[in-house]
Amino acid sequence: MTDESTAPLWDELAFLGGEEGQALLTELAAAPGDDAVALVSRLRKRGLTPEQVSAAVSQAALRRKATGKFGPESAELFFTEAGLEQATRHTVADRHAARFATAGLTHVADLGCGIGADALALARAGLTVTAVERDEHTARVAALNLSRYPRARVITADAESGQIAALLTGRNGDLDGTVDAVFLDPARRTSGRRNTRRLTDPNDYSPSLTFALDLAERLPVGIKLGPGLDRELIPDAVEAQWVSVGGQVVEMGLWSGPLARPGIRRSALVTAGTTTHELAAAADATDAEVRDLGTYLYEPDGAVIRARLIGALAGQLTAGMLSESIAYLTGDTLVTTPFAAAFRVREVLPVRERDLKRALRERRIGTLEIKKRGVDIDPAELRTRLALRGPESATLIVTRMGEKRVALLADRVSAGNPVFSEA
Incomplete structure (x- = not known):
């Protein structure tokens, strides 16, 4: 059943799905950078109604937005914003x-x-x-x-x-x-x-x-x-x-x-571009033992964390937990994997903000990726307060080791690749 308030939408959809509407959408796709006001004026001069112009322009914008999800197929599909x-x-x-x-x-x-x-x-x-x-x-x-x-x-x-x-x-x-x-x-x-x-x-x-x-x-x-x-x-x-x-x-x-x-009840599927990798198990994995900070720190992919397969990943990496119940792993040998980002730990810096700011300035670090788990900080606000200056870059990982808050200065090594070990 269609009431009066939805009838215009039906007309617009029928127009977009028809031969004239399809041709118009193809035309709009070829000129995505057109000035909106000039485009609307040009289409109105061709005899299109305001509703038809609005529907076509909106649909063309949705198709461009959909490219990330649907790829080239988005040029042939119809969308609603919520859909x-x-x-x-x-x-x-x-x-x-x-x-x-x-x-x-x-x-x-x-x-x-x-x-x-x-x-x-x-x-x-x-x-x-x-x-x-x-x-x-x-x-x-x-x-x-x-x-x-x-x-x-x-x-x-x-x-x-x-x-x-x-x-x-x-x-x-x-x-x-x-x-x-x-x-x-x-x-x-x-x-x-x-x-x-x-x-x-x-x-x-x-x-x-x-x-x-x-x-x-x-x-x-x-x-x-x-x-x-x-x-x-x-x-x-x-x-x-x-x-x-x-x-x-x-x-x-x-x-x-x-x-x-x-035999599979828990799975983490990790996709990057056209490459897909899966970590699967018959049940939640038992977390690895907590160990001392090693040369490398690993941040598991969110799918691995949600699937509770951190322990299974730790076995692949020959790594242990940095701290109980915090999703960071650490080890002494680099094993890059699609299931975790790897960081080489440079040093442990003072966690007190005033001392941390001084340490970063001494190291001339002006570009800083800040990551955190298990601590209540806002990385964006912290970055502003640190007033970074200098040509160097690094990653700062603020977390806990046991009950102690730590700030780890590190370099990102990988964000997910086929598994291999560093000799």
């Missing part, structure tokens, strides 16, 4: 889809599909896709994005409705085929196309986490969630995988049934 923010990155979505394909599943229901990022990956993998989205406008966007795939369709419905329950149990005769697996990306923000706010209670997600986990007991299910989800909510029988892209932890996925790999 782009919440959409799965192209490379990560392809890995989601590969799980379903590898498990031999053929028809996947994508419940809460948003603008269709994961549904697109499933369709690219050759699977039949039934995508479900409750927001009518967003569902229209997803339908446009999936229109090139004949085995993909979009239904406007609430994922927890009776209509979708019938689909999942094979009782809906209006839908072709039987769904044999489900992917869910519950909306973790309030509804809307922009200016949404984050939801803190998983049962306020749409669909709710309870609904998603109940499905996971009956069907092969993948659930995309925020990386900070309370670990107490993770069922024992599923595989939990934390994913980082370019050093940022972007999601935590739960996988049930044949989508969960045998």
